[in-house]
Amino acid sequence: MAHREELSRFLKSARARLSPTDVGLPAGERRRTQGLRREEVAALAGMSVTWYTWFEQGREVQLSVPMIERLGRTLRLDANEREFLFALAQHRPPPLETQIDEDIRPATQHMMDSLSIPALIIVEDWTVIGWNPLVTRAFRDYAPLPRNQRNLFKILMLSDRYRSDPDHFREMGHRLVARFKWDYSRTSKPEIFDAIIAEMMEQSDLFRECWQESTILPYSEHVNIALMPGVGDISFWHSSYAVEGxxxxxxxxxxxxxxxxxxxxxxxAADTR
Incomplete structure (x- = not known):
């Protein structure tokens, strides 16, 4: 196939333009051909030589997003070349390269505080970094919690608060893990997710079950119910949006x-004020 042939040419070209000293290897003996050897690329990218060789030859092998990212870093690809590699290898754009921005802009916080509905902000690993007063009243107060205890995914999956209805909890768990998998596939920092996954594997039977499934969920919107003593049950329709900038x-x-x-x-809201 044409795209596989182009992938092969692209990888060979990227490998050929690098010298061992470019990637921290000793210069060694004089080489018959210019550039890095396949086994050197494979070792630097954490792949088997056979797997990389097949990939470079254009065979129908599939690499995970983290493996393609490591390969791109090994070959010193720039942003355009990284995008080209993902287009050839997976027929899609690469995950967004983001630095986790934990600073809430004053205008964003003011907007949330002005809303008459609960609103919160999470970063890509699902850690809650901002919220308005109605979140504190309807769900929980995040202010006293250190950052490592404000991960919304772990809170929802591990808290006893959501287990009173076993059927509802299972449905929620399957949905949350499907969305978490989607975010994991797109992150440029898989090590952050790997730590959460390892922790959840130890602590949650439901997570272990759901993680083995192939379901993914590329969007986040659903109905949830907040049990509010003195007010009554409130059914919420929630959805999420990227914060521009x-x-x-x-x-x-x-x-x-x-x-x-x-x-x-x-x-x-009146009681909260």
């Missing part, structure tokens, strides 16, 4: 699903 941040909004929930949320 703040790489890695995602705004999650919780809108009342029906008139009864809207009335109860209005009462909750």
């Amino acid at each position: 703040a790489p890695g941040q995602r705004l999650i909004l919780f809108a009342p699903l029906d008139e009864a929930s809207a009335a109860r949320l209005t009462k909750l």
Whole structure:
């Protein structure tokens, strides 16, 4: 296939333009051909020589996103070349290269505080970094929690608060893991997710079950119910949005699903003020 032939030419060219000293290897003896050897590229990228050789030859082998990222770094690809590599190898753009931005812009916080619905902001590993007063009233107060205890994925999957209805909890768990897998596939920093995955494998039977499934969920919107003593149950429809100009941040909004929930949320907001 043409794209596989182009992938082979591209990788050979990228390998040929690098010398051992470019990647921290000794110069060694004089080489018959210019550039790095295949086994050197494979070792630097953490791949088997056979797997890399097949990939460079254009065979129908599939590399994971982290492996392609490591290969791109090994070959010193620039942003355009990285995008080209992903297009040839996976027929899609590469994951967004983001630095986790944990600074909430004043205008963003002001907007959240002005809303009459709960709103919070998470970064790509699902850590909550910002919220408005209604989140504190309807869900939980994140202020006293250190950063490592504000991971929304772990809170939802591990807290006893969500286990009162086993069927609902299982449905939520499958949905959360499917979305978490999608985020994991797109991150440029898989090591952050790897640590969470390792922890969840130890602590959650449901996570281990869901992680073996192939389901993914590329968007986040669903209905959830907040149990509010003194106010009544509030059904929320929640969805998430990227925060423009703040790489890695995602705004999650919780809108009342029906008139009864809207009335109860209005009462909750009045009590909060």
